[in-house]
Amino acid sequence: MPQPLQQLTIRQPDDWHVHLRDGAMLQAVAPATAAQFSRAIVMPNLRPPVTTVAAASAYRERIRAALPDHSGFTPLMTAYLTDTIDPQEIERGFAEGVWAAAKLYPAGATTNSDSGVTAFARIEPVLAVMERIGMPLLIHGEVTDAEIDIFDREAVFIERVLEPLLQRHLGLKVVLEHITTMDSVDFVRSGPANLAATITPHHLHINRNAMFAGGLRPDFYCLPVAKRELHRIALRGAATSGNPKFFLGTDSAPHSREAKESACGCAGIFNAPFALESYAAVFEQEKALDKLEAFTSEFGPRFYGLPLNAGMITLERQPHEVPSRLHCNDAAGSAVNLVPFHAGETLAWRLRTGT
Numbered sequence: 001m002p003q004p005l006q007q008l009t010i011r012q013p014d015d016w017h018v019h020l021r022d023g024a025m026l027q028a029v030a031p032a033t034a035a036q037f038s039r040a041i042v043m044p045n046l047r048p049p050v051t052t053v054a055a056a057s058a059y060r061e062r063i064r065a066a067l068p069d070h071s072g073f074t075p076l077m078t079a080y081l082t083d084t085i086d087p088q089e090i091e092r093g094f095a096e097g098v099w100a101a102a103k104l105y106p107a108g109a110t111t112n113s114d115s116g117v118t119a120f121a122r123i124e125p126v127l128a129v130m131e132r133i134g135m136p137l138l139i140h141g142e143v144t145d146a147e148i149d150i151f152d153r154e155a156v157f158i159e160r161v162l163e164p165l166l167q168r169h170l171g172l173k174v175v176l177e178h179i180t181t182m183d184s185v186d187f188v189r190s191g192p193a194n195l196a197a198t199i200t201p202h203h204l205h206i207n208r209n210a211m212f213a214g215g216l217r218p219d220f221y222c223l224p225v226a227k228r229e230l231h232r233i234a235l236r237g238a239a240t241s242g243n244p245k246f247f248l249g250t251d252s253a254p255h256s257r258e259a260k261e262s263a264c265g266c267a268g269i270f271n272a273p274f275a276l277e278s279y280a281a282v283f284e285q286e287k288a289l290d291k292l293e294a295f296t297s298e299f300g301p302r303f304y305g306l307p308l309n310a311g312m313i314t315l316e317r318q319p320h321e322v323p324s325r326l327h328c329n330d331a332a333g334s335a336v337n338l339v340p341f342h343a344g345e346t347l348a349w350r351l352r353t354g355t
Helices: 023-036 053-065 087-095 120-133 150-168 182-190 201-205 208-212 229-239 272-285 289-304
Strands: 007-011 015-018 039-042 074-080 099-104 137-139 174-176 195-199 246-248 312-321 326-329 335-338 346-351
Touching: 007 289, 015 023, 015 246, 015 272, 023 053, 023 272, 023 326, 023 335, 039 053, 053 074, 053 087, 074 087, 087 099, 087 120, 099 120, 120 150, 150 174, 150 182, 174 182, 182 195, 182 229, 195 229, 195 289, 201 229, 201 272, 229 272, 246 289, 272 289, 272 312, 272 346
Parallel strands: 015 039, 039 074, 074 099, 099 137, 137 174, 174 195, 195 246
Antiparallel strands: 007 312, 312 346, 326 335
16 A cells, blocks of 8 residues: 655645734734745725725735745735725726735625625726726625525525626636635636636535534634535535636634624634645545645636746645644734634644745
């Protein structure tokens, strides 16, 4: 019987969907992303949201300031689309290299999305500009209608919103982010070349039962929520298929312990500290470690039209237990108490430090 692989060296990966937050939380969590990834698409759902070139530039500088030991990390900024955002501001920011993409949150769909889009007709001029200049549109793909079951909102969004949008804007680059359903897998796989999707590590590992195992488990609550097991299986198949339309996007979304355990617990899973180890576990289970590099390091930049990273990283087979808590320090030395994804579990792979 062949011995299991002990070491895996791949091209430096990128994260095509991450929440770095701001202020003390930014300072506490950004190093985890910079330690694993060369570049990251940074979500703009701050308070207030990032809707201007000036705000995006200032946020980028705050991220860089939070990473004195990771000067090689490149934050790729995004514009937060609103009903009234100026198409000229979008075009200017993209031309100046400030924005890599624009993010569309349906109003009320997730954390800090209250300023999001209420009707797609209101942003048609912006979408036309983005289509013309080749600027990617990143979509949180859920409807927000109260009468639609939360577990069906992604599938309904595809039928009601995404399919007509792609028909109206045939040349628009679209990333359907953090997909959670078989419906999304099938739609993206059969869709046009300008449509792609990101897949998170947590949606590859857990189904919706995780939120209720042994009680209410807020650390497994995220939006979009994890779905049935058949959907998780479909996601694993897509991620490990070698299809370039599916690539890495962690959607790492940290919240303080108090926010997660409050009366109205915040949605989000903090997976950045062990993201690559988490993905590697899935690819090994699916007997697809040979496809990990393409998913983590090649398909994303090619879709965005960016060069592949020149550097390499190494994962080693080194079983280690993920801490039940991470006490991250901000710039002032104050501790931020966070629960990482896989808390208390043992992962087989570990990212070699210093590579």
